Amino acid sequence: MKKYILVSVTILCALAIVSCTAKKEGTSAESVDIAVFVPGIVSGSPVYEMLVAGVEKAVAAAHAQGMNATVQVIEAGTQQAEWGTKMTSVAAEGRYELIISSNPAMPDIIDPVSRQFPSISFLIFDAFFEGNPQITTFRYNQREQAYLSGYMSALVSTSSMQFANADKKIGLVAGQEYPAMNGIILPSFLEGARAVDPAFTVDFRVVGNWYDAAKGAELARAMKTAGVDVIMPISGGANQGVLSAARDEGIYVAWFDDNGYARAPGLVISSSIMAQERLVSEKVAAFLDGTLAKGKPSTVGITGGYIGFVADDPLYIDTVPEALRLRMNELVRRLESGELVLESN
Ligand code: RBF
Numbered sequence: 001m002k003k004y005i006l007v008s009v010t011i012l013c014a015l016a017i018v019s020c021t022a023k024k025e026g027t028s029a030e031s032v033d034i035a036v037f038v039p040g041i042v043s044g045s046p047v048y049e050m051l052v053a054g055v056e057k058a059v060a061a062a063h064a065q066g067m068n069a070t071v072q073v074i075e076a077g078t079q080q081a082e083w084g085t086k087m088t089s090v091a092a093e094g095r096y097e098l099i100i101s102s103n104p105a106m107p108d109i110i111d112p113v114s115r116q117f118p119s120i121s122f123l124i125f126d127a128f129f130e131g132n133p134q135i136t137t138f139r140y141n142q143r144e145q146a147y148l149s150g151y152m153s154a155l156v157s158t159s160s161m162q163f164a165n166a167d168k169k170i171g172l173v174a175g176q177e178y179p180a181m182n183g184i185i186l187p188s189f190l191e192g193a194r195a196v197d198p199a200f201t202v203d204f205r206v207v208g209n210w211y212d213a214a215k216g217a218e219l220a221r222a223m224k225t226a227g228v229d230v231i232m233p234i235s236g237g238a239n240q241g242v243l244s245a246a247r248d249e250g251i252y253v254a255w256f257d258d259n260g261y262a263r264a265p266g267l268v269i270s271s272s273i274m275a276q277e278r279l280v281s282e283k284v285a286a287f288l289d290g291t292l293a294k295g296k297p298s299t300v301g302i303t304g305g306y307i308g309f310v311a312d313d314p315l316y317i318d319t320v321p322e323a324l325r326l327r328m329n330e331l332v333r334r335l336e337s338g339e340l341v342l343e344s345n
Helices: 002-029 046-064 080-092 106-116 142-157 179-196 213-225 236-249 276-288 314-319 322-337
Strands: 032-038 069-075 098-102 121-125 135-140 169-174 201-206 230-234 252-257 268-274 297-300 307-309
Touching: 032 046, 032 080, 046 069, 046 098, 046 252, 046 276, 080 098, 080 106, 098 106, 098 276, 106 121, 106 135, 121 276, 135 142, 135 276, 142 169, 142 179, 142 230, 142 252, 142 268, 142 307, 142 322, 169 179, 169 213, 169 236, 179 201, 179 230, 201 213, 213 230, 213 236, 230 236, 236 252, 268 314, 307 322
Parallel strands: 032 069, 032 098, 098 121, 121 135, 135 297, 169 201, 169 230, 230 252, 252 268
Antiparallel strands: 268 307
């Protein structure tokens, strides 16, 4: 009997050692492999530049804590019809535990793909989706973001600044039309402008893709001729064309998504930002440490600092007269304090 117990204990210990060793080896060799699926081209698109920077930041922090994680950035390019197939082949590699992407069209592309790969989690930023436990989305309050831009654009357009004209007309150049653009960004840009003067209209033009800088420049020049003195470009690589036309023709630019004052000093009069780099790095860190609430959509905005207006940049201070900046500060204060509430939808 005694011998039997002893043998059992020995076997148990042996099993424990094997399992401990196996686990230890597993942990040290185990790596969380992450793919960043960029639906477009990184360079020239603030949302995608911040996406990549945010993931890299979280992974660097994880490395500093001794965790093993890898990142692979995959540019899916501008042929949107190919994104679904490309996403399927990235998932089918079998390497990635987490695939990260960004833009409002991605959930509908990822939803059917995810079902074939139930062990992969997907984080999609700048998007909203419910009902798939593998897909976690984060959306920005772009009503706030575009309202801020419209307000500053109208302040500048009605000012005595060098390139402002008498027309109460501002412009928006979009890469393409999509529900968040037509239903939120464009109407909120107009709403913000009309809070300055109800006579404002928005000249809305569409490039048709997210890369054609020559078309961006051509649209901006035509808008100037039509009486537009401030343009908000949201067209990825085509923004470069809007900037060059702005320099050539003397047009003000309301930059969107990140701090754009240095892109055309003296002409960029506004930077309404989404804190995509910060949000991405926070959520990837939460995924890596197991605290992320998966499968749920969330919306972030000016409360919490995920939407904001860059008011402390010296280029902004040099370019925009103080009286206008003070009115802008007041709008930001009213939004931050909750005195003015703009619902996200
Ligand atoms: N924004 C960019 O800056 N670059 C892009 O290449 C880009 N591609 C997009 C593709 C689709 C299908 C959609 C719906 C949006 C795209 N956006 C792009 C817009 C982006 O998601 C976001 O709305 C804007 O950056 C404004 O915050």
